Amino acid sequence: MCEVCSAEGKNYRHLNGPKDIITTEQLYKVFRDSVATVKMCYIHSIELFMLGERRFLKEHLPFAHTLAHKAKKISATQSPFGF
Numbered sequence: 001m002c003e004v005c006s007a008e009g010k011n012y013r014h015l016n017g018p019k020d021i022i023t024t025e026q027l028y029k030v031f032r033d034s035v036a037t038v039k040m041c042y043i044h045s046i047e048l049f050m051l052g053e054r055r056f057l058k059e060h061l062p063f064a065h066t067l068a069h070k071a072k073k074i075s076a077t078q079s080p081f082g083f
Contacts, residue, residue, distance in 0.1 A: 002041035007063040012041040029053050030067055038067075 002012040013020045019042045027036040057064040
């Protein structure tokens with residue numbers, strides 16, 4: 001399932017029609033020192049390509065909030081000493 005559609009409460013199969021393909025995209029400017037891998041539907045992957053990361057996240061604020069919560073969970077499980 002598309003992570004953007006699920007954050008916004010949309011049905012990705014209804015939004016994409018016959019192209020209900022899920023792709024894995026990478027966001028480079030979201031987390032510090034790591035890459036965020038996100039599963040997106042066809043429409044959102046094209047929109048990400050056309051807008052760029054910053055404008056895409058500004059357009060999809062609920063999705064940006066879920067990424068922020070994901071970042072907090074990742075940072076809470078990692079040790080600050082690198083263990």
